[in-house]
Amino acid sequence: MTFECARCHDIPGIELAPERKHCVRCHQAIHAGTFAAKQEHLDRWKKRITSMRWAPSLAGADRLRRSWVQAFLLAPHDVRPGLIAQMPRLAITPEQAARIAAHLVPAEAPEPAARADGAMQVDGVARTDPSIARGAELFRALACGRCHRFTGSSVDDVALHAKGRTVGSSVDLHTKGRADPLDAAWALAPDLRFARQRMTEASMAAWIEHPRGAMPSLGVSAESARMLAAFIAGAPLDTSAMSADARTMPARLPILARAVTYDEVDRRVFKNVCWHCHAVPDFARGDGGPGNSGGFGFAPRGLDVSSYEGLASGALDDSGERRSIFAKLPDGTPRVVAHLMARYVEEAGGSVDGVRGMPLGLPPLPLEEIQLVESWIAQGRPR
């Protein structure tokens, strides 16, 4: 309950958050036109609401390795390329992560014994099992790449994946019986390069044969599922694409020479992004968002970005004292800029000591927008 996981996820044994508190249900209701609002508002919001339209159901989390779930909670990274939002980096301890992982994965799947052919389930190690080659053929024949990226593998097909987003009714297999199922299946499909860390090969095979949630049933036999799992677990991967460099922070762009106004930075950044979580409690039935009144396990920070005065009033630190969000850190970076830059590191599974990446759980702002914020600060934050 502390982390309000049920505001995004369906979780076994835990009641869903009410619609007005449930990010995904609320966004889905808006897109379905069932949200109680005027049509003109719904039409406008539909164009703007792109993130948090889906979140993985945790009812199927028992297929995962418990140790992976725990590690992921502590250092979340981008597993699902079709989702805009990703698991936020929570203020969670290893003990809390272990308890959540144990709830989601009550029975830890046994690690498989070494295969008879001596094959290993490790990145970059070639497998000799003939079922891997057959699995690759099946992967292509079933067009798994329409929904799944498999970065670093021989079957990863960016163009096919992009096409899968829009092809719609041509994939009959994926569109039976559910509203907008292709979008859900596509959006929630994980990059399979992480599958071997997330699941055992046996779990993969069982899941492919009898999937749940957004994953459509492909009607494959147990044997085919086993071969697909062998391929996903054992295909050689090009690890150069996921080097340690991915976790390094990109260089900031230089301060702009032109004048930057508050109106511009407010329109492009503060009101466009930050305001959704750092709002005014008095105008929102006492809830100023997790970044103001607290939520998702975070203490109230009292940050209101909806006005110039709110921004200038800073945020509460860990001791409950106000501090400027523009104050320079020891390396000279304004605090708010450091938070925005840290998101680049977090997205790749890293973290920056003492600085949580913002926007929480969303892709980092483009460097040009961070440049705008920093330039505005450097120019004295003109009104």
Add this chain to the structure above:
Amino acid sequence: MVKAALVALACLIATPAISYACLNGVEWTVDDDIRMVKRAEKQFESGQYGRALKTVRWLRPGDKRLRTRIADLKAIIAIRVHDPKQDLSKSVAHIEARDDAAGHKDIKLYAWRAEAYVAVGRRDEAKAILDDLHARDLMPDAYGYLALAKLTSGTTRLEMWKACRTRAKDKDMCELPKEVVSARKAPTK
């Protein structure tokens, strides 16, 4: 009188309802009281004090938080536009009580407290607050810098005056006695 009432009614009808689709990523609010309070605060921020007071004059929101915001607005406007003949004690007491309740954590109220002290001549107390806010880079708006400029002299006064002009939407609000202007021009002579 009738004409003014009709104009006001027309304005109310013509103004579209404000919709907060995602004030917390989830909230949906259509509330005329909120709309009017927000409008009044915008008018206040742009220095339209008379308009701000008119906007909330007949407003009686059921929500205590909104009533408090209106009371805050009335108090700080009374302080900013105060007539020396007017008794400001109630307004000052209101701001003090609100700031005490917030434990100086609501920076806007804390800065307003300093403005209130300036208005009633409690300059040392005002300066202590404003120095604190300036030192922590937490001055909420240009008015704080203007007040600090009025309480200081020399280069500090000039620096505060410049900060006021940078952060003011209407630069004219930062007007100070001529000595500041002289100091600003001095290096070019």
